[in-house]
Amino acid sequence: MKSAPTHSTASSRERIVVVCTQYIGDTLLAIPFLRNLRQAHPDAVIDVCAQGGARAVLAHCPYVDDRITWSRPPRESRGGLLGAFAALRAQAGWMRARAYTRAYLLKPSMSAALLAWLAGIPVRIGFSGESSPFLTTTVRRRLGRHQVETYLDLMRAEEAAVDDGRNENWIPAESAARIRPILDQFPRERPRVFLAIQSTDVLKHWPADRWCRLTRWLVKDRGCEVFLCGGAADLAAHDALVDAMGADVARHLHDLSELVPLADAAALMQTMHLCVGVDTGLVHLAASVGVPTVVLAGPTDPNRWAPWKTPSVTLRSSRVVPSLWERARAMLGHTSHLEWPLGRADAADIPFEDVEAAVKTILPCQPFRSLDLTSGTYRYEVQCDRIADPRSPQPIDVVAE
DSSP states (O other): EEEEEOOOOOOOOOOOEEEESSSHHHHHHHHHHHHHHHHSSSTTTEEEEEHHHHTTTTTOOOOOOOEEOOOOOOOOSOHHHHHHHHHHHHHHHHTTTTTTTTEEEOSSHHHHHHHHHHHTTSEEEEESSSGGOOOOOEEOOOOTHHHHHHHHHHHHHTOOOOOOOOOOOOHHHHHHHHHHHHHHSSSSSOOEEEEOOOOOOGGGOOOOOHHHHHHHHHHHOOOOEEEOOOOOGGGHHHHHHHHHOHHHHHHTTTEETTOGGGGGHHHHTTTOEEEEEEEHHHHHHHHHTTOEEEEEOOOSSHHSOOOOOSSSSEOOSOOOOOOHHHHHHHHTTTTTTSSSSSSOGGGGGSSSHHHHHHHHHHOOOOOOOOOOTTTOOOOEEEEEESSOOOTTTTOOOEEHH
């Protein structure tokens, strides 16, 4: 835990703590909330309490004074309910010493609300539900509402002004400098595509054989360099994808997981022309630095979790299975405003052809392609040394020989 905020800690200033979830994607989607919170409380001390990777993605957020760790032992070593409560009390005691006056609970759980209550924080704002008894202000979560807007509803509940909710992220010069020599090893003239093939939820996964087919198509038909990066849990899937490629494709498929830590992942992602992935934190990381994305939505609701305010294509199976409650709401017209019907879908139902078509809308450039005519002395090529970047379009030269 860190204990020295960068702003003055005069006792007269309001001290705010924001409790985030442990998930990278959720935390990235909280950045517009943090910006609006700073605008509403420009002189306050604002700390974020989060776990693991969620802390790392806010390392350079200018709206936060301090990032404190929610120290929770692994579930298997908590010692049951009593052990978990003891750990929660210890964390709350440490937070009590920091004298927070206000807590915003982005994590909608009993444990988060109980933590703020045990820490003696007088104003506790969060979402209605199981945690309501421990909150001073509750906000109802609206069905099918995007997660960014849901977080901002905590500000609206206090009648605070809210901006356009724009996406953003920050890449320090030193992080970009660490990435540059790594990428200098690879051809610059080929478009760069990042694949996010893994999630902590296996129900979100797309079949491995389709990732193989997509990789081959990106390399051989679209002339791309393909990149992977992730944590230790992702390495087996990455290795399997690389092993399934022939040598001609494998030399254009690069797993940078052991070279690029999460703290530098945004700097890596910013150099990509496209990110294709399942609904996972790395897709939201790409969106936060303005990289166009194609996301394969599985069981999660794309109304809530689609990439935010960045050029993107969301793909979802047409076979959606709503619950009885969701069917009733649809019959009453309560969900007619939503872009996507509520219910569960299977990412495995998304055909390769849909992903191929989505990629073509973002990377329209064709690779080098030769056409032999009778004598074999004529050749037509589309030259891609100036690839069309979706973020800053450039012309593509057509050369005839």
